[in-house]
Amino acid sequence: MASSQIIIFAIIATSIATYISRLMGALTSEKVSVKSKIFKWFNCVAYSTLAALLGRMIIFPAGVLAESELIIRLIVFFTCIALFILSKKNLVLPTITSAILLSFLTKI
Amino acid sequence: MINSKAFFLGLKSLRGARSPAIPLAACFIALGALLKDAGFNIQQSAASSFFTYALPGQLVMAESLLLGASIINIFLAVWLVNFRLYPMTVSLFPLLEHNSQPKWKYYLSCHFLAVTSWLIAKENYKEIDKKNRIDFWIGIGTGTWSTAIMMTIIGYLAADFLNKEMLIGLAIVNPIYFFCMMISAMKDLSVAISVIVGTTLGPVIYLFTEEWSLLFAGLIAGTVAFFVGEKNG
Numbered sequence: 656m657a658s659s660q661i662i663i664f665a666i667i668a669t670s671i672a673t674y675i676s677r678l679m680g681a682l683t684s685e686k687v688s689v690k691s692k693i694f695k696w697f698n699c700v701a702y703s704t705l706a707a708l709l710g711r712m713i714i715f716p717a718g719v720l721a722e723s724e725l726i727i728r729l730i731v732f733f734t735c736i737a738l739f740i741l742s743k744k745n746l747v748l749p750t751i752t753s754a755i756l757l758s759f760l761t762k763i
Numbered sequence: 764m765i766n767s768k769a770f771f772l773g774l775k776s777l778r779g780a781r782s783p784a785i786p787l788a789a790c791f792i793a794l795g796a797l798l799k800d801a802g803f804n805i806q807q808s809a810a811s812s813f814f815t816y817a818l819p820g821q822l823v824m825a826e827s828l829l830l831g832a833s834i835i836n837i838f839l840a841v842w843l844v845n846f847r848l849y850p851m852t853v854s855l856f857p858l859l860e861h862n863s864q865p866k867w868k869y870y871l872s873c874h875f876l877a878v879t880s881w882l883i884a885k886e887n888y889k890e891i892d893k894k895n896r897i898d899f900w901i902g903i904g905t906g907t908w909s910t911a912i913m914m915t916i917i918g919y920l921a922a923d924f925l926n927k928e929m930l931i932g933l934a935i936v937n938p939i940y941f942f943c944m945m946i947s948a949m950k951d952l953s954v955a956i957s958v959i960v961g962t963t964l965g966p967v968i969y970l971f972t973e974e975w976s977l978l979f980a981g982l983i984a985g986t987v988a989f990f991v992g993e994k995n996g
Contacts, residue, residue: 662807662828663807664834665827666807666810666811668824668834669811669820669821670814671838672820672845673815673841673845673848674873676845676848676852677852677873677874679852680849680850680851680852680856681869683849684855684857684869687853688857689858692993694857695993697850698953698954699956699957699984699989699992700850700981700982700985700989701850701981702954702988703958703961703964703981703985703988704846704847704851704961704977704978704980704982704985705847705851705945705961705981706945706957706958706962706984707964707977707980707981708844708847709941709942710962710963710965711977712937714965715966715969716934717819717822717823718797718934719796719930720931720935722927723931728935731935732942735939735943736942736943739943740946744946744947746782746940746944749939749940749943750786750789750939750940750943751936754933757935758928758931759928759932761927761931
């Protein structure tokens with residue numbers, strides 16, 4: 656268990672490390688035009704970095720999710736994506752199903 | 764100073780069928796419970812979501828603390844996992860730019876940039892007049908950010924009532940929601956390729972380098988998608 660002082664330093668370090676990327680982004684944005692190629696490139700990199708993070712969250716998760724089985728996570732993932740497409744892009748249905756299905760499959 | 768109509772339109776994005784409130788609640792409740800487990804008190808847990816407000820980075824922080832990592836290591840690990848916020852900001856903020864708006868609004872409101880708010884803003888910015896887009900963004904940000912903080916507190920308080928299976932169930936909601944939102948965004952070729960190649964490369968590169976996997980996967984997949992889009996666009 657970490658001491659209270661270390662926790663506070665960790666919160667500060669985490670917050671600064673996160674805000675740096677956001678502020679750098681805001682500063683770079685001032686020089687980037689919406690119509691430029693560089694803007695399109697940044698858009699692609701943003702979507703793919705996010706996709707990479709999500710792929711990793713499903714296959715190699717952090718936190719409590721790591722305690723569930725990979726095969727179960729994949730079953731839940733594909734079921735919910737299918738539900739999303741079949742339900743004409745309803746967001747509430749697949750998200751609620753995912754929680755119930757994963758809890759249930761992990762328990763049995 | 765702030766156009767209240769645009770601000771409230773942004774805030775209202777929390778309501779409706781595409782509302783991010785449920786997935787946000789699910790993952791920050793799970794985070795609150797995890798932080799309690801990691802030895803945080805309630806003020807520290809709330810402060811973490813208040814000042815960081817980026818779930819993957821907060822997860823890395825909590826896990827690193829449990830493993831006894833140094834502050835420098837935590838800083839680097841969080842910076843690498845949250846570096847995605849840089850290209851995300853650059854692919855959103857130029858759309859919100861307007862000469863009549865003061866710069867401080869952009870420098871402060873970039874704190875609201877997280878996956879949820881970014882996806883909502885990308886989906887809806889066209890409906891807002893250019894001049895008021897930053898206020899619309901501040902509305903979205905205020906709503907999602909305050910939800911995250913409140914839910915972290917609720918998760919912390921509810922930790923003792925949630926069993927392991929329930930927490931695992933809550934933790935999957937967020938990636939599922941984001942994937943669905945990304946599928947909706949796959950309207951042009953370059954975005955579709957970015958999403959598909961990125962999802963594949965992320966876990967593959969992770970096998971070789973844990974810390975750098977997101978950065979490498981994002982750069983490679985994004986650049987490939989950009990060139991394919993240029994060639995066929």
